[in-house]
Amino acid sequence: METTLGQLAGIVNGIVTGNSDKRITGASSFENATETDITYVADIKYLKMINQTKAGAYVISKTLPEQFRKTIHQDTIAVDLPQVAFTKLLQFFYSEPEIKHTIHPQSCIGNHCHIGYPASIGPYVVIQDEVVLGDRVHLMGNIYIGHGVSIGNDVKIYPNVTILDQCVIGNRVIIHSGTVIGSDGFGFAPDGSMYHKIIHRGNVQIDDDVEIGASNTIDRATFGRTWIQRGVKTDNLVHIAHNVTIGEHSILVAQVGIAGSTTIGKHVILAGQAGVSGHLHIGDRAIIGPKAGITHSVDPNQIMSGTPEMPHREWLKIQRILTRLPDIRTKLLQLEKRLDSIEKKGE
Amino acid sequence: METTLGQLAGIVNGIVTGNSDKRITGASSFENATETDITYVADIKYLKMINQTKAGAYVISKTLPEQFRKTIHQDTIAVDLPQVAFTKLLQFFYSEPEIKHTIHPQSCIGNHCHIGYPASIGPYVVIQDEVVLGDRVHLMGNIYIGHGVSIGNDVKIYPNVTILDQCVIGNRVIIHSGTVIGSDGFGFAPDGSMYHKIIHRGNVQIDDDVEIGASNTIDRATFGRTWIQRGVKTDNLVHIAHNVTIGEHSILVAQVGIAGSTTIGKHVILAGQAGVSGHLHIGDRAIIGPKAGITHSVDPNQIMSGTPEMPHREWLKIQRILTRLPDIRTKLLQLEKRLDSIEKKGE
């Protein structure tokens, strides 16, 4: 696609400095951009490397101080949020073409299904009975959709995904390969000698604009629903147990695990490999550090680290002192000796 | 299904208080139950919320003290183990119908296979040569069963599961989606500059009544077998390496990892995200805390936490002291000063 800097500025509601007729053919990273690509300056440290990119134009921040702006001799578009603007330019240049209605002959569609239009259903996709697919749903291949599943509009599901019976998927949802939605929760009743399986009667509900990473496992509720609310994004290999709720626009980084019946608030960030015990509540806009093991509920806006967790600042302080623990012990033994000697004198 | 409280009491060997002719049509959770549902009182704190459920009847414990029992004005069934009894009621109301013999035309069955009766083999299931399936085996769809695999009776395998050559699966086993059984163990011989693959000649054996969660990886043995014994239950995203043995009725919570040749005893619980190093033994009825990193063998009945592990009580104590580490350090420095000043005086 070919356009001008001025047209791109229109898309992102930005202000051009330089040649708005400049011909731009794509958007790329600082390192990979060519002379007809636009790139973006993520932060000031990029300006030091500005000779290293061949990019023909930059998206910059409106708040970039004049002294730094001067160092850029190329044409620019100034915006409020450069990364968001750049994201929109990538979508402008590289969005996938609209899907054509194609139902692969080697796919398997059950009875009483509603398939929207257009739909793209790839090879070896299984759709069981009473499934509802909205419009512009793209099921790439080797996917299993269970009985009574409902999927909204503009949903893209990558290969080797499993969505089991009665789960509900909203609009504009993306589900990456290998993910399992609606597996039975891990619930058993022990009698002292063995475990009795608890039948799981609930489902999983995934709301609009959610993106689920590769090889996630999201268990169905025992009763009711496991609920992934609007705008949530999960990275790869995330585990979400039965009856969990993840609040709107929360972020679960890779290999996070959430135990049963825990509720996560809105705009929460769970960093990589963190774990949260069951039946807890994590407040809105809380941040849970990487590898943290959360054993109690967390108030809104808190930043927590460690296993068991504590406020992040306290944790940092303690980690620093930990490295001096050998010195502390040595000093303690010295003090003891000095005290012994004083006491001896005093006798 | 419709029944009476008295009939349900018969199923769970319980004692009715109230109207045993009461009509009951289902079993549900405290929150979701309707007036013709039975629910169960998990513990005394539920009694405080008893106005919040609409349930028509309760399963309660025979040992519930009279003072609490009085607060329940609905009909009850008293049993020894309420959760186990409730599990049986769920199975009574909601067990899956018996499978009908159906082999999907778009499935692929090899030579010299024995397929039991009835069997339900879904679309895009691959069964390689010399596979033995017992009776009432349900392979849902998009499943791969390798050469010479043997599967018992009443086994349910969810979509997108892979079971590789020569693995042996017992009776009444459930395997959830995305799980891989029989991948090569992670074994390489280093020569100082590269790694040489060790061919894995063993298999995986899964005994009766095991349930394997979604997206587990269970590697085949180098020689001999990786062995999951009777009644074991694993949660999602669990990793079990080559030549591991998991003893009867042990529980592996989500994202646990067990390194090669380790043996886990019977009735062990490994909490979420715990890891166990290779060539260790975890004794019967031991409990390993969440996120623990086990580096030595553990005696039976021990509760261990932390990385590296220590007895759970000790770990709790140390974690509490850790939060006071800044104070400890401050106090130490104060003592030092006081001692300096005493010593000065003494001179």
Added chain:
Amino acid sequence: METTLGQLAGIVNGIVTGNSDKRITGASSFENATETDITYVADIKYLKMINQTKAGAYVISKTLPEQFRKTIHQDTIAVDLPQVAFTKLLQFFYSEPEIKHTIHPQSCIGNHCHIGYPASIGPYVVIQDEVVLGDRVHLMGNIYIGHGVSIGNDVKIYPNVTILDQCVIGNRVIIHSGTVIGSDGFGFAPDGSMYHKIIHRGNVQIDDDVEIGASNTIDRATFGRTWIQRGVKTDNLVHIAHNVTIGEHSILVAQVGIAGSTTIGKHVILAGQAGVSGHLHIGDRAIIGPKAGITHSVDPNQIMSGTPEMPHREWLKIQRILTRLPDIRTKLLQLEKRLDSIEKKGE
């Protein structure tokens, strides 16, 4: 297969002691070997158990001291690296037969593909357009290969693997079941109220002689490539984020996670459940301990443990002192009291 000890010695460039005409029919482990099997003595502790194996012959180290060698009354082959030699004997006896050219009728091959010869393409394999497969590629079944993927010679891909558009796989690569290669990286631009998806234009490149474990997730680069270099071996459930580079012959043990844009050097070992933050560099031949959480770059040849990481020796020391923390605290309080009493006397 049947051979003699002398012939096997030729394969591994070893020296026979005893009967080089001895008939050998297989290679097996110490525990599983029969009288016509050869096994190997991994280390001296095996010699104490030498009565417990029925093996007909042993691979031993040339450097085994004479006193130990005397205790072996069976025929032996002495080599420089017994485990590597044994690996070669396993390959001699048990390598898979050469694949026959078979393209399963229930597979789906796109337009403008190049399929090498011979190729073994199993049931329900999807190969999208413009894919290039080298010679002797084995795609077992239920596999999805995206548009424009390129795969080298002698590659084996297990069932239920997903390789997405434009990824490049080298020669002699093995990819185990459930693995996803080329999922979108976890990149979003926040605007304060929601997250905007960053389109991922890069790919994943996997070089020669790599083995990827089961249920790995390897994300494609935002731009450029995520790069797994020659000879890397990954265990199961490993997560590799966008734009990561893993250097030659590095080892990633099960459940390791590497965040975005981090580069791992050559011959690095990352032990199980370790995590590495984004935008770091791990130097050549570094070793990262199990469960370590790496938050800063690591120099070559370092051994690091803990979260946050520190040199392994220091970490060990601190862990030992940690177990004495209750005593340290008690002693500190005692010293304080003694000091109080001295100061009182001094008044």
